[in-house]
Amino acid sequence: MTTTAPPDEEPLDPQAAAVFSKVKRIMGISMALTGLAIAGVFILIGYRVSQSGKPPAETAAITLPAGARVVSTAVSADRIAVTVEAGGRTDVLLYDLYTLQPRGKLSLGAP
Structure with missing residues (x-):
């Protein structure tokens, strides 16, 4: 061409x-x-x-301390953060999003 x-x-x-x-x-x-x-x-x-990854659990129960009141919840990446008040203390409880197994605890306020 x-x-x-x-x-x-x-x-x-x-x-x-x-x-x-x-x-x-x-x-x-x-x-x-x-x-x-x-x-x-x-x-x-x-x-x-x-x-x-696998999807989060559809129905499950998280065990909270006796007399605890849930203040707030948050979901981030693969963790669930639950803020609870119990006995004058505020705690942030961390759970695995997929298995709901406890992953940590952050205590705020007086011991």
């Missing part, structure tokens, strides 16, 4: 042709890198979806 310039256009001089080919090469490289970046994003999304 040969390309010819239309009759009303002049052929490019060698310097302009060299610049034109350099621009085409740079555009090709940038398109390839953009394609790799987009593929990387899709791979990352697929990995995150496949590694999302």
Whole structure:
């Protein structure tokens, strides 16, 4: 396949042709890198979806100290934080989101 310039256009001089080919090469490289970046994003999304872990328990009970009053709750990543008041003390109880096993306790106020 040969390309010819239309009759009303002049052929490019060698310097302009060299610049034109350099621009085409740079555009090709940038398109390839953009394609790799987009593929990387899709791979990352697929990995995150496949590694999302098991879903949280749908029904379960957490045992609180006797006479405790729940002040607040919060969920973050794979933990549940339950703030309770019992006997003049405020405690933050940490539980695993998936198994509801105790993971820690933070006591606030007087001992």
